[in-house]
Amino acid sequence: MSLRNKLPALRLMFGPLIAGLAGIALSGGVCIQATAFANDGPASVARSVLAATSGQPDFTIDPPAPAAGAATVDAARFGVSENNSGEENEAAFRRALDQCRQTGAARLTVPRGRYRIGRFVPGKGSRQASGGIIELRDFKDFTFDAQGAQFVFESRRDFFVIDTCERVLVTGFTMDWNRDLEPPQSHGIITRVDPAGNFIEVEFPDDQPVGPEMTFYEIIELDPVTLDVRHTTGKPILGVASMDLSKTEQVSPGVLRFYHDAKRHGPGWLGRQAYAPGQHYLFMRLRYESHGIVLRNVVHGTLSDITIHGTRGHGIVGAEGSHHYRIRRVRMLRAPDRAFGFSSAADGIHIGGSSGWLKIEDCELAQNGDDCVNVHDNFPSGVRRSPDRPDTLVHETAPQWRYRFDPGDLVELRNADLSPAGFSSRVVGVDYKRGGGFSLTLADPLPSGLVQGDRGFVLFNRRFDSGHYRIRNNVFRDNRGRGLLIRTHSGTIEGNRFVRNFYPGMHVSAGYGSYGEGFGPENIIIRDNHFENTHSAEWKEHGDAPGDLAIHVEAQAGIEPARLCRNIVVENNRFVNSRPPEISVSAAENILVRGNRFARPARAGRRDPSPGVVVTHSANVVEQDNITEPVPASAAPAPATIP
Structure with missing residues (x-):
């Protein structure tokens, strides 16, 4: 019998004894502590955690402050029109923005209407050019006000790029991708399964353009009524790596055999x-x-009152150099006349390699193709000493676009378990290899006694710091991934609603994962959030199912990771009909979990014995005053709307 299955019995038999010996607080759920508290008990640890954890207090995002008398420019004067082709409107916006930049205008307005923007070039390439279809570059104290316009993008580039700007506001439009040119998703219904188990036949209704040349990343089950993502039968997500698309056949019009x-x-x-x-x-x-x-090198920028119905990738990206920026009253959801599909093909909001100080407030992110929000910084693993030079680190395959280094960057070596290796230095030279890999020359030689290990080192680039964030009063719902994926420090997460997320509502984590994300979440307050009917997927990590709110470190197989998650307060959250355990904590220290409520469907004649909180490989984790409460088994989910 697994330890988890033994928990209810152990709790009844030995709970008081274990609590007395190890200083464990047992209430509502079960807290398993690997090591005894280092001081006079849970109350002292709770006080220490509260004293060390401030979260992120409020901070200011400066609005545009244009010069007195700065002009307002009407985009229609430069040819922007509902009657134009996408290519004509792209050129017209470029002319209008050039005029604004050259004259120091305060504002560009767009008349209400529906505008095609960009030129579509047919072909198999995923991108046709770099840069944005609409670009705000080198603006200061400027407002782009679309006044309720609808933008339908038709080029394979990023739709709207804001680069090297200070005190800018972008507001007032709906954006979508022209799916008639290239559908980001398709809706298929299985019509036949080969009795021998070697193929499936799929019908694509709704006049979708499909043929034997069709490719895809993966397929995922839909609810047959709502056509939102569901995982009710235990079937896995089927990825393209499991398929042989070279054999795809057209059985009949609109029907393919895979x-x-x-x-x-x-x-x-x-x-x-x-x-x-x-x-x-x-x-x-x-x-x-x-x-x-895409926001790149944006300082004091605001995205406000924007609706996104469809993209070819992430909805919003906060990238290198951006800091003190705000995303407020942004909605991502399918267009009302669209029966299926995602509002963003990948994450709703994807923050990586930025300089932090981010606010996400009063938004509704729904039907995203991956996580609603992902905040992180990347690191490469498998970094090794150069066999020829004591001041050089090398990697054979790491791509430049994901792991960026420049002379002057402060880099820190970590061991394979993510613990500090005790060495940091400045980069003085960078050589990226064609096809992947790099060589970094450092200002200091690596100590001869620094043990590399079979798996090499992990390398943190301290130039990147996406910490310092406030995520408040949002709704995250009906998406394919997690509601929030938080992998960095100093945050306040409060007043949000998580509804029908495919994976856990919130992951506060760091570690390897698929990409190497997160230097360590610490100093975080998570309070007054509502989780309902989330974590529908049977998803496990390292053989264990994470909680609906999971605090943990992802490690390579066979390695117990360092405790990177620390000084975190989880308080006054409510979980309704979530998959137990509602909260899981692993590879963490100095964590306080208090005043949370676990509302579970009532079971006739017995109390649900599953623990509400499970802790492993951690130290100084305190649980206080959490309670489990029954709700009617037939209780309908509360509506998911912006508070």
Whole structure:
């Protein structure tokens, strides 16, 4: 029997004894503590955590402050028109913005209307050019006010790029991608499963353009009524790596036959995956190809009152150099006349490699293709000493676009378990290899006694710091990933609603994962949030199911990670019909979990024995005054709307 299955019995038999010996607080859920508290008990630890944890107090985002008499420019004067082609409107916006930049205008306005923007170039390439279709570059004290206009983008570039700007406001429009040119997703219904288990046949209704050349990243089950993402049958997400798309056949108009990769999985594999006629699936055809709004080197910028109905990648990206920026009253959701699909092909808001100081407030992020919000910084693993030079680090495959280094950057070596290796230095030279990999020359030689280990080092670039954030009063719902993925420090997360997230509502984590994300979440307050019917997927990490609010470190197989999660307060949150345990804590220290409520469907004749809080590989974790409360088994989910 697993430890988790033994917990209820252990609690009844030994709870008081364990609590007395190890200083463990047992209430509402179960807190398992690997080590005794280092001081006089849980109350003292709770006081220490509260004293060390401020979260992120409020800070100011400066609005535009244009010079007295600065002009307002009407985009229509430069040819922006509802009657134009996308290519004509792209050129007209460029002329209007050039005029604003050259004259120091305070504001560009766009008349209400529906505008096609950008020139579509057919072909198989995911991007047709770099840069943005609309670009705000080198602006200061400027407002882009679209006054309720609708933008339908038609070029494969990023839709709206804001680069090297200070005190700018972008507001007042709806944006979408022209799906008739290239659908980001397609809706398919299984009509036949090969009795031998080697293929499935899928019908694509709604006059979607499909053919045997169709490719996709993965397919995921849909609710047959709402056509939102669901995972009700335990079937896995089917990724393209499991398929042999070279064998795809057109059975009839609108019907394709897909084969799995028999070399990888052997014969009959698809037949063992529980696929059946009548099941609805979303085929994810685009994911990271280009993004909705990209902020790069933006200081004191605001995105406000914007609706996003569709992108070819992330909805909003906060990238290198941006700091003190705000995203408020932004909505991402499918267009009302669209029966299926995502509002963003990947994350709703993706923050990485920025300089932090971010506010996300009063937003509704729904039907995103991955996490609603992801805040992180990247690191490469498998970094090694150069065999030839004591002052050089090398990596054989790391791509430059993901791991960026420049002379002057302060880098810190970490061991494979993410613990400090005790060495930092400045970069003095960078050599990126064609096709992947790099060589970094450092100002200081690596100490001869520094042990590399079989898995090499992890390398943190301290130039990047996406910490300092306030995420308040938002709704995160009906998406394919997590509601929030938080992998950095100094944050206040309060008053949000998490509803029907496919994976856990919130991950506060660091570690390897798929990309190497997060230097360590610490000094975070998580309070007054509401989680309901989230974590629908049977998802496990390292053999254990994370909680609906999971605090943990992702490590490589066979390694117990360092405790990077520290000084975190989780208080006064409510979990309704979540998958127990509602809260999980791993590879953490100095954590206070108090005053949370776990509302579970009532079970006739017995109390649900599952713990509300599970803690492993951690120290100084205190649980206080959490309670489990029954709710009617038939209780309908509360509506997910902006407070």
